[in-house]
Amino acid sequence: DYRERINLIMRRSDLREPYEGSEILALDGNEGEDLTLHFAMYFDPYAELVSAADLHSIMMEEITSDSPRFFRNLTIDPSSLIIKEVLGQFDDIPGTSSSPLGGKDDVVSEVVTTMRPPRKCEPLRLNYCRSVGYNMTTYPNFFGHNSVEEVETDLISFRELVDAECFRQAFDFICRLLQPPCEYRRIEEPSAGKVCRQYCQAFWSGCGDRLPERFRRFMDCERFPESTGIQSCHSRPGCSGELQSNALS
Structure with a gap:
């Protein structure tokens, strides 16, 4: 369910072309209680340049919306959103984070791209x-x-x-x-x-x-x-x- 919500946000954003999908890496906590979600988003490095700042802006727009379309029925602390870029192969993605659980749902994201030579x-x-x-x-x-x-x-x-x-x-x-x-x-x-x-x-x-x-x-x-x-x-x-x-x- 979390993965599908993330996919819907990205596939309706300006970054839908380079977006390749997402993966839930880990869930810290218990459903119905405080929960930290670790997930990765994958992008085609040849399609478009994608920055962590761009993704943070897209996710924050949904999180802080008065009428969220995809994060309905979820309470997410905006200050808990952490997005960082991981350069390298998919195996380099860390599975968990040391971020503490907050009073609301925390969101930790790993943005994955791969190193490549210049296209010619x-x-x-x-x-x-x-x-x-x-x-x-x-x-x-x-x-x-x-x-x-x-x-x-x-x-x-x-x-x-x-x-x-x-x-x-x-x-x-x-x-x-x-x-x-x-x-x-x-x-x-x-x-x-x-x-x-x-x-x-x-x-x-x-x-x-x-x-x-x-x-x-x-x-x-x-x-x-x-x-x-x-x-x-x-x-x-x-x-x-x-x-x-x-x-x-």
């Missing part, structure tokens, strides 16, 4: 996706591959999805996740071009049950942006795109 553009070298419509890509891709060699070791699983014809635009969709277009939208470094949420949902409804289990965790369509008037993502191709996808499959 490089030529698209995966022969299978050469006709996708652009020639520069970036790593890691949306399935966590860090090189074309890593992609090629898993390629057969994705080719089988296209060959199964479970989704008309499967070729375009799969290639845009395996070899995302490299886009310059920030001064610091390029970013990986994303498909739109509706496109992801359409693919999932057709091919989701065929996707190997180990790749399913990367296919949370809620992580992809919604299509807007100012195009910030790649929508499902129209008729001409469909014909091309069929020919290539």
Whole structure:
């Protein structure tokens, strides 16, 4: 229940795109009495820069609201909210904290990101996706591959999805996740071009049950942006795109 409340807050916030989920690490105390909740929130470091201050502001807005949407029936002392960033792998997260129990519910959060090298553009070298419509890509891709060699070791699983014809635009969709277009939208470094949420949902409804289990965790369509008037993502191709996808499959 606590995990779902946290997820609802973040998925309706401005940080919903980089947000990957939460985990309850520990509960100190007894239900119905004073309780300290330790939890971790996970973010994609490639999607957007996330600071502890941003998260503190989002959580405090809900905690101090006169009409909270997600923390209803909970009394939380605002001064007990502690959010700190943990850089490293998930195994580095401490499971508990020495924070004392207060007169109300205390909240202790660990914000987890991972260290990574700067993202850069490089030529698209995966022969299978050469006709996708652009020639520069970036790593890691949306399935966590860090090189074309890593992609090629898993390629057969994705080719089988296209060959199964479970989704008309499967070729375009799969290639845009395996070899995302490299886009310059920030001064610091390029970013990986994303498909739109509706496109992801359409693919999932057709091919989701065929996707190997180990790749399913990367296919949370809620992580992809919604299509807007100012195009910030790649929508499902129209008729001409469909014909091309069929020919290539």
